[in-house]
Amino acid sequence: MAGNSKRPGATRKTGSKKGMQVGSGGQRRKALEGRGPTPKAEDRTYHVAHKRKVEAEKRAQAQRPQQRTRKPKLSGPPPGKELIAGRNSVVEAARGGVPLTALYFAAGIDHDERTRELMQHAAEHSIPVFETSRLDLDQRSGGLAHQGVVAETPAYEYHDVEDILDAAEAKGHAPLIVALDSVTDPRNLGAILRSAAAFGADGVIVPERRAAGVTAAAWKVSAGAAARVPVARVTNLTRALQDLKRAGCFVVGLDGNANTDVATIHLAVDPLVLVVGSEGKGLSRLIRETCDLTAAIPISGAVESLNAGVAAAIALYEISRTRAKAASE
Numbered sequence: 595m596a597g598n599s600k601r602p603g604a605t606r607k608t609g610s611k612k613g614m615q616v617g618s619g620g621q622r623r624k625a626l627e628g629r630g631p632t633p634k635a636e637d638r639t640y641h642v643a644h645k646r647k648v649e650a651e652k653r654a655q656a657q658r659p660q661q662r663t664r665k666p667k668l669s670g671p672p673p674g675k676e677l678i679a680g681r682n683s684v685v686e687a688a689r690g691g692v693p694l695t696a697l698y699f700a701a702g703i704d705h706d707e708r709t710r711e712l713m714q715h716a717a718e719h720s721i722p723v724f725e726t727s728r729l730d731l732d733q734r735s736g737g738l739a740h741q742g743v744v745a746e747t748p749a750y751e752y753h754d755v756e757d758i759l760d761a762a763e764a765k766g767h768a769p770l771i772v773a774l775d776s777v778t779d780p781r782n783l784g785a786i787l788r789s790a791a792a793f794g795a796d797g798v799i800v801p802e803r804r805a806a807g808v809t810a811a812a813w814k815v816s817a818g819a820a821a822r823v824p825v826a827r828v829t830n831l832t833r834a835l836q837d838l839k840r841a842g843c844f845v846v847g848l849d850g851n852a853n854t855d856v857a858t859i860h861l862a863v864d865p866l867v868l869v870v871g872s873e874g875k876g877l878s879r880l881i882r883e884t885c886d887l888t889a890a891i892p893i894s895g896a897v898e899s900l901n902a903g904v905a906a907a908i909a910l911y912e913i914s915r916t917r918a919k920a921a922s923e
Contacts (some may be wrong), residue, residue, distance in 0.1 A: 596809075602639055606899075607852055629646060630724065636652050637876055647885055647903040654657075672833075674748065674749055675695070675746050675747065675748060675749060676746075676747050676748070676749050676750060676809065676813070677734065677735050677736070677743050677744055677745070677747075678744070678745045678747060678813045679735045679738040679739065679740035679741075679743070679747055679813075680690075680739060680740055680741050680743065680744075681708045681712075681741045681742075681743045681818070682708070682817050682818065683711065683817055683818050684708075684712060684744070684745040684818075685708045685711060685712060685745050685749065685818065685821075686817055686818015686819070686821060686822075687727065687745060687813065687821050688711070688712060688715045688745075689818070689821070690818060690821025690822050691821065692747055693747060693748060693823045694715075694716075694719070694720065694721050694745045694747050695721070695722075695746050695747060695748065696722050696723075696724065696745070696746040697712060697716050697721055697722070697723045697724070697743070697744075697745050698723075698725075698726055698730075698731060698734065698743070698744040698745070698746070699723065699724070699725050699726075699742060699743060699875065700725075700726065700727065700728045700731050700740075700742035700743075701725050701726065701727055701728075701784075703742035703743075707880055708743075709742075712743065712745075718891065728742065729745050738811065740883040743818060749908060750807070750808040750809075750820070750825070752808075752825055752826055752827040753797065753824040753825065753826045754826055755771075755797075755799060755826045755828065755834060755837070755838065757797075757799030757824060757826070758764075758771060758796050758799075758824055758826060759796075761796055761797070761824070762796040762865075765796075766787045768863065768864055768865045768866065768917075769796050769797065769843060769865045769866070769870070770794060770795045770865075770866050770910075770913065770917075771796055771797050771798070771799060771838070771843070771866070771867045771868070772786060772790050772795050772797075772798045772799070772867075772868050772869075772870060772906060772910070773798075773799040773800075773831060773834070773835060773845075773868070773869045773870070773904070774786065774798065774799065774800050774801075774805060774806075774869075774870055775801075775808070775831060775847075775870065775871045775872070775877055775878055775881045776801075776804055776805060776869075776871060776872045776875065776878060777800070777805060777870065777872055777902045778804060778806050778816070778872065779806055779902075780806040780807070780809050780811040780812040781811060781812070781903070782814045782818070782901060782902040782903040783798075783800070783806040783807075783808070783812045783816075784811065784812040784813065784815025784816040784817075784819075784903075785815050785816070785902075785903030785904075785906075785907070786798060786817075786870065786902065786903055786907075787812065787819045787820050787823050787825070788790060788815065788816045788817055788819040788904045789903070789906055789907035789910050789911075790819070790823045790906075790910065791816075791819035791822050791823050792907075792910075793907075793910035793911055793913070793914040794914055794917075795823065795868075795910060796824075797824045798822075798823060798824075798825045798826070799825075799826045799827075799828060799831070799834060799867075800825060800826075800827055800828075801827070801828055801829070801830070801831040802827055802828065802829055807827070807877070808820055808825050812826075813908050825830060829891050831881065832880045832881060832884055835867065835869070835881070835884045835885075836884060838867050839886070841865075842865050843864075843866060843867050844861040844864050844865065844866055844867070844886045845866075845867045845869060845870065845884060845885045845886050845887075845888070846859060846861060846866060846867070846868055846885060846886065846887045846888070846889055847868075847869040847871070847877050847881065847885035847886040847887075847888045847889075848868070848869065848870050848871065848877070848888070848889060848890070848891070848906075848909055849871075849877055849882065849889070849890060849904055850876065850890050850891075850893075850899055851888075851890065852888035852889050852890040853890070854887060854889040854890065855889065855890065855891075855892060855911045856889040856890065856891050856908070856912050856913075857916075859887070859889055859912070859913065861886070861887065862912075862913045862916035862917060862920075863916065863917055863920045866913065867871060868906070868909055868910065868913065869881060869885060870902050870905060870906045870909075871902070872902060873899055873900070873901045873902055878897075888908070891905060891908050891909065
């Protein structure tokens, strides 16, 4: 019936009307945007080209040389100091009166009579003692074979040539001095110092340039003999030899081409300077011309030459034997 609002029929429910919604404009703009360029095949993880790329990178990495682990830097002695490494060397230095400023022992080392003597020496002379790791000792000593013991000492104080002559005169015998010409290996210097102490030499002379000095390596090889045999350092070796000649010394150089056998040197009982050259070049021209005499050590033809340390030891032995024989007659 007309006008009857209660008449049943089609009605629109509230909120069912289609149309624009709040914020729908942004959604439609996003739907219209593209997805960008298509990734390369090798960048798509599911693609076979990507798998080939990964395999190629693995092969290149395997062929690339491996980076080596950098070794710890060896520090060596601090400025103005020298280090003596090894039990025998440190003990001999202590016995010889070398002023030790510090003692380092490796943690957990097996102590023996030498280390106990060093501990006693440190206690008597108020020397600081430190216990450290072997790695620290390796770095501190510059890689020397330290046997768990390293001593720190002031840099070596060289003597004057006149001091060596005066010491020989005080002992009441003719001076015997070893001069080294271009011996650059500190191990040879250490071996010569040891031989000089063994055969009664009064001192060793080394030039300032192009020559080994008394360093930790020389101390090590000398087994502490550097504390008993004074070493003089001169600016010019030729001039120093000439001064020694004016002081009454005879200068004999070791030369493999000389005709005189070192065992028959008639000057052995006189004030003597024995000059030892390098193994490769031997005596330099000026030094050879300065010598009063050159002598050789007879060796087999299978060997071209002896190193400086061995040659000095043989010559010093022959000289000491000649002097001992002359003293007994």
